[in-house]
Amino acid sequence: MLDPHETYQVAVTSLTGESERPAAPVEVGDERTVEIETIGEQGDGIARVERGFVIIVPETDVGERVRVEVTDVKQSVAFATVLERISYYE
DSSP states (O other), X not given: OOOTTSOOOOOOOOSSSOOOOOOOSOOTTXXXXXXXXXXXXXXXXXXXXXXXXXXXXXXXXXXXXXXXXXXXXXXXXXXXXXXXXXXXXX
């Protein structure tokens, strides 16, 4: 029996067993200007957009600003190709 003078914590979980992640903040065909933050294990550049969502951009270097086109979107990562390399002075 619950005590009306106690504080209880409850958790709400999905009944279907599927985690309900928010939709990816990018779609195939989107163009974005991003900054490459780091290089991944396979040598590709990694940029982050809304909510820390990762975009992998091949043939880029850390610190580079690039305009990219998203070519593939997965649940937790997207892939993009470079459309333009942007100077920091622009």
